[in-house]
Amino acid sequence: MAELPVELFHAILDQLKNDLHTLFKLRLVSKPINELLTPWLFDMIMVWGASVKGAELFRYCGDSVRRAVRMMYIAVGEGPVPGNPNQEPAALVAASRLSGLTSLEDLRLDFAGDWGKKQLDTCMYLKVFETLANSHPPPSLTSLGLINVRAAPDSLYSREDFLTIFRPLKKLEIAANSGDYEDQLDEETFPDPGRVEFWDKSLPNVIRSATALTSLTLRTDHWVGGFPALSFKDVFLPQLTEFVLQRFMFEPAIPDYDIVQFVIRHKDTLTRLDFQHCTIGSSHGGDGGQHDLVWQRPWHAVFTAFAVELGKLTEFAYVAFSEDSSDEEEEENDSEEEGARFLYSVLLVEGGYKIVENEDAAERDRVTLEDLQRLVRARKS
DSSP states (O other): OOOSSSHHHHHHHHHTTTOOOHHHHHTTTTTHHHEEEEEEESSEEEEETOOOOOOOOHHHHHHHHHHHEEEEEEOOOOSSSBBTTTSSHHHHHHHHGGOOOOTEEEOOOEOGTTTTOGGGGHHHHHHHHHHHHHHHHOOSSSSSEEEEOOOOOGGGGGOHHHHHHGGGOOOEEEEEEETTTTTGGGGOOOOHHHHIIIIIIHHHHHHHHOOOOOEEEEEEEEEEEESOOOOOOOOOOOTTTTEEEEEEEEOOOOOOOOOHHHHHTTTOOOOEEEEEEEEEOSSOOBBBSSTOOOOOOOOHHHHHHHHHHHHOEEEEEEEEOOEEEEEEEGGOTTSSSOOOOOOOEEBTSSSSSEEEETTTHHHHHHHHHHHHHHHHHHHOO
16 A cells, blocks of 8 residues: 555545544554655644643654644643643643644644633633743744633733744634623723733733734623723734624724724725624713714724725624624624614723614715725625
């Protein structure tokens, strides 16, 4: 079998691509077959936080395996392996050995296991971040996803050894959650000071350091853009072509926090925008009703500005989810679906926000969005 032409061998692999058990056995047939299979089998590795096998892989794998890994997904668990408290979690073992994976380009870290923890020093994501910061040399990544990161400040976000990881990135996705602060998800309460600092100082440090980005995705499970707000002060990404936001509030009151101005600042490079469940912030609050409310810059003004300023934009998506649906039943509404919803937010007297629909502007919002979509599609074609 070792004398088979490479093309025929690849045809066999294609037939067995869903039978990993057989493929791993094939590696034992001969050294040439092992050399052919290794890059194919270890191109992408998934590591679960409490996996003993995952830890052993990174401790004992040979150079051929380390050279083969281009993509890695690490699901970060809550701590030591169940039943063996002395076993170091595979997530930490994997993070400590990333610098040895010379071909690694794409890394995704999912910290869902940290949800609900009351003490930040018990959160695995900080331990993984610390491990990455201490890597020498740091992993040379082009794509990084940080999923379910706690929206809380930490000194790591200002450390040069941690920020160095972000400098070569072309693609960055950060999905932040509000952790154990369940009461802060109530629209009628203000966020904790830690979350405010995360968006105002910690995360901007990360984004500023990623100067080579072509794609930036920011998602959150709580409203960001009014209070708390993401600071765009001194943030400019000269190669940015794609910008995706989920659950952000467009509030023009303070220029340094104005998402629209940040977008227009990148008009020479942006080709794709994707706004998922975003709102327009109000300049004046009240009792949550729509009487005497002022939206300084409604959606139709945003769409018009994009049509005028973003001459290279070839794709624009606007999606609003149903507030009373589950994640599995999210209701997508864009300009091509009848009944598109345009969300606005009201700052309540007692604190927090209420999401409403601006009926007075709905028709104009719809028309200008459709105009923008037609313009963008015409450029693409």
